[in-house]
Amino acid sequence: MINCLVIDDEPIARKGLIEHIKQIDFLFAAGECKSAIEATAFLMQHKVDLLYLDIQMPTMTGIDFLKSNHQLPPVIFTTAYSEYAIEGYELDILDYLLKPISFNRFYKSALKAKEFIALKSIVKPAEKNEYFFIKSNQKIEKIFIKDVLYIEGMANYIIIHTSQQKYIAYLTFKGIEEQLPANVFIRIHRSYLIAIDAIRSINTEEVVLQNTALPISKNYREQVMELVQKKLFKR
Numbered sequence: 001m002i003n004c005l006v007i008d009d010e011p012i013a014r015k016g017l018i019e020h021i022k023q024i025d026f027l028f029a030a031g032e033c034k035s036a037i038e039a040t041a042f043l044m045q046h047k048v049d050l051l052y053l054d055i056q057m058p059t060m061t062g063i064d065f066l067k068s069n070h071q072l073p074p075v076i077f078t079t080a081y082s083e084y085a086i087e088g089y090e091l092d093i094l095d096y097l098l099k100p101i102s103f104n105r106f107y108k109s110a111l112k113a114k115e116f117i118a119l120k121s122i123v124k125p126a127e128k129n130e131y132f133f134i135k136s137n138q139k140i141e142k143i144f145i146k147d148v149l150y151i152e153g154m155a156n157y158i159i160i161h162t163s164q165q166k167y168i169a170y171l172t173f174k175g176i177e178e179q180l181p182a183n184v185f186i187r188i189h190r191s192y193l194i195a196i197d198a199i200r201s202i203n204t205e206e207v208v209l210q211n212t213a214l215p216i217s218k219n220y221r222e223q224v225m226e227l228v229q230k231k232l233f234k235r
Helices: 009-021 036-045 064-067 082-090 103-120 125-130 173-179 218-231
Strands: 002-007 027-033 050-053 075-079 095-098 131-136 137-145 150-154 158-162 166-169 185-189 192-195 198-204 208-209 211-214
Touching: 002 009, 002 036, 002 103, 009 103, 027 036, 027 218, 036 064, 050 137, 064 075, 075 082, 075 173, 082 095, 095 173, 125 192, 131 166, 150 173, 150 211, 173 192, 185 211, 185 218, 192 208, 192 211
Parallel strands: 002 027, 002 050, 050 075, 075 095
Antiparallel strands: 131 137, 150 158, 150 192, 158 166, 185 192, 198 208, 208 211
16 A cells, blocks of 8 residues: 655645545545645654645745755655646656646556565565564564564654564654564554554454454554555455
């Protein structure tokens, strides 16, 4: 799932892009911002994989925002002005969408982003899909990803709950979330990241993993239920 952030000062433009995002099963609208300043604050608190960025915005343009921040996720410009295309591609944007943006054009761009992000995330299987190491209790522990049930974020450390035991590590919750495979884990709460395969049952309020029930917060409910709907058998 690709978490997308829409940045545009026009409410109608934001609404149109979010409607397009909702129609594509590998995209998720993580949020929307009306300015680059607002987006900066959002990115500090949330995991975002792809930006849909307008160019002409008050206070700071999309181009200035991109130039001033070298740690941004991949960017797709969404604009009514074709004259910025060359400059945009010189800044290594993924694509350049001219408003009004048709769904067909948007979908082609989304496929390009999906391919780019997939290629970027390729690592050796042992590094991504099998295990990882953490420092816990003055030892370096090897943890197999298949054994992880959920990860709990505390004030300045995390607790990794596995099917055998739990490990305490002085890592940031956001940091470990970004390093784990996004197709294996999903955030359900500001303090809980769960293994999708470990889910026993689920409703709009909580997820049950083995004998543990964890709450789903309202900020993540839509994303969690969207995942369920995609796997739900229908009549």
